Amino acid sequence: MTGHSSDNAALIDVVERLHTPQEFDVISPDETIRAPYVAVPKGMELQSVRSFLEEYRVRPERRRGTAKFTDLMSFLQHANRFKADHSALFASDDPKTPSLTSVLDYHEPGSDERDGTHYGQHRGHYTFPLSDTWKAWQAVEDGKPLSMLDFAEFLEDRIGDVIEPLGAPYEGEPESDTRLREQIQRLGGTLASPSVLLDLSRNFRVNEDSKTKVVQNLSSGEVVLKFETAHVDEQGAPVKVPNMFLIQTPVFHGGAIYRVPVRLRYRSMGGSVHWIVMRLRPEIVFEHALNEALALAETETGLPVFRGAPEV
Template sequence: MADEIENGLAVIEVPSPTAEGVGDVFKATREFIADSLSATIVEVTEPGTDLTVLALLDRDGGMAPIPADVFDGARGAPRFRRGTATMTALASFIDHVNRFGDGDTAVFADDRRDSPKLTAVLDYHRQDNVLEGEHGAYRHGKHRTTFAFPLSDEWKAWQKVNGTAMTMGQFALFLEDRIGDIAIAGDEFPDDLSRFVAVNGGEDAIADYATLIELSRGLKVFEQANVEEANNLSSGEGHIRFSVEHETRGRSGGVVKVPTMFFIAIPIFNKGPFYRIGARLRYRKTAEGVKFWYDLYRADRSFDHAFAEAVDKVRAETPAAVFYGAPEA
């Protein structure tokens, strides 16, 4: 072995292993792997049912069944239906359940208001015969249909800032963006809404489209003004008095009338029926200026009614049993 000097560094030549030595290493490695990983395919029969499956028996006595789906590619047809279909319309959900379901299909209704959903287990277990004390046939429960209710843009917009205090400018912009949702009060009210209207000043205190437009414009005009008074009159209508100080030291200002309540008409679900919902309009004077917000009155009832109507439609138009909750995992 000779050393050479190249660029000031010593270069040492290391001899390579012989081809025969490398071959011996590869051969020994291959034999070790084959011996370690070798396994025997055996048949295993379940006691009491005579169900026989294939399993791998390794050198240490461990056994693992071979999944039946390993052979699915060689079958002319699948052993059973499985998979989950996702529908984007309630009508399609109903059609799919009618196509693949039967009298033992189960629909589970998840009524959470942030993510309402229907799940149909098309091959649910057969119903038990309670009178005879017999269990119905067990089924895989692997063939399913789901429908996630798409919440409407209107519902999400009004829910997002419900009860959230806003500056005059923010509130004015919000009213302008959502002014198309404002509804007339209507001639008749359910009992709970009648009480809501009475407590908040009566029908004369309900703001309409034009009143809220006027309010938003007034808030824009006096956004940078000083608040002199912010009070509620006995009529239920609120008055906010603003003052503006000019360079000449003269003072001028204006009064903005604030109604106590208004109504919106919006769908709960996308492309669904419209619901009339009351809103209490509130404000308060703070060190940063006047803050505005609204509180929707019992919007949860509108949601529950819309969801229950959809569930009743599924119950009426399919053979499935309907349960509130979630299916087994």
Template sequence: MTDQTENPVFAAENTAQTMRNVMAELGKTETLANPAPDKTLIEAALVTTPTGRNHHDLTSTHRAALEYLKPARRKGTARLADLQSLTDWAQRFKGDTSALFAEPDMDAPTITCIADYHAAGPIEPTTPTGDPTARHCHHRAVYNFPLSNEWKAWMEVSDTPMEKDDLGEFIEANAKDIMDPTPAILKGAESDKNKDWENRLILTAQQIEGRYGQLSQLLKMSKQFQVYETSDLKIATNRDSGESEIQFLNEHKTADGKPLNIPNLIIIAIPVFANGAPYRMPVRFRYRKSGGQIRFILSLYNPEKSFEAAFDVAVNKITADTELPMFKGTPES
């Protein structure tokens, strides 16, 4: 009987089988770490490949494949057009850890809702599995308060010197914002019979020694206002030392020589935010004469108070409607 091991045909077949076995062994991958079913996005997925038995981290590939059909968590920032939409968004997505942040910036006020904000309680930085109160804070909604056109117009001219014609054009364009003082305000005495806002304006006038004027007076001044300056010489002598002091006293008068007596306050009623309630504010009216040039200055008196009042109304409303904690300022970035 012939030995098959000595037969060239069988020897070739044995060699081929050996080579197949060797190549299969060399090309085999080995799993070093595979994510557990209940911790898919936490544990890493590591394998080795034949070429030098290199290690490859497939964690991101696994996560991308899993998120292809369904995201692992909510993320993104919604930009909402009104406060009610922010309230509805918060009601739809809020949880036990959700929170509101209000930024009272007079130039760009905002309210932000973070649906997945950090849970309350102290941090636990030494816990092996991570801080149990930490959240990603990736799911947000922001409402940017739109400042009213009236507010922006008056804030733009506030404390800015204007020529007579510029003042007249501004007053005519914004005459609807100016309100005449009521009889109680003209009287200038606080009373229980007055409305709260009347007493507030009266108190402001008393504090800055102001007197309220009417729209018609302001329009007339912007068209016909003229100032005549007179100078009187005053000499004072100290009898003990014999020293003399010379002063020039300047006085502004009307064309007929009478001292100027003009109102230095007006009242405007404008909304802080677009489509919001109007707020009554005093505006100081001043003029400066230098040589033959006259400049007029309109200055909003404490506009911060009106802004804070309007902002607090919005903050209190959304806090009450959503029942979420409110923080003044900006959240962690």
């Protein structure tokens, strides 16, 4: 009986020690935070005390979060306020959603990623606001051909974007005017004024004059029927329609104004006229405006600008 009693006592002692609350201090790695805690075991499980330490923290462990801006200069001022030696800017050149992101705690350069690694969690973000004018012409360009009514309504809303054709060349004219004129001439462009464009959208009518011709190849005797269709006005004269016009538009809201040639075409479909408008190489204008903005960002902050997206 004595042996059984001692075994039972030993077992009870072990159980009591395993289930007795234990007092201890939790100390942060930098030894700036010391917190008393009591562990009440429910089993042999390891638990992190990180969440407990956070309760006693008097300041954040590190900067984190993304500030969002509606103004480019505010974005740049924020970058200047918090930038470090290895901060960087990342630019998205997507024409639909161009943007800038600053990573203020970015990694240091070097082949050994263990050295100088930062968290990359303190950031700023700015989405370039495309101007209403740019978006309006983009939308009509991406859509279906416009009926006479839709074309007239669109022009009445946007006629303020249309500018007069370029005048005759003159000595000392800006180089941009010369380049624009040469570009239009190379394409055989005939520019419409705002008033002519409005008149076309409201009053343009065409009639189709169809003819059938018999063409015979004398050497082979082969006979081919050719159908020719000409568009004529109400007097029977060939229709002459300007094939281009000029608009002025900023790419970004509040940005520089660009003059952009717009192609103008029409189609006679089922007895009605439909219009097609297409800006000439808008991607070149967009790229110029974006490059100007990125150059400003690099100059104002002194930070490198990478095209793309930072690591998640």
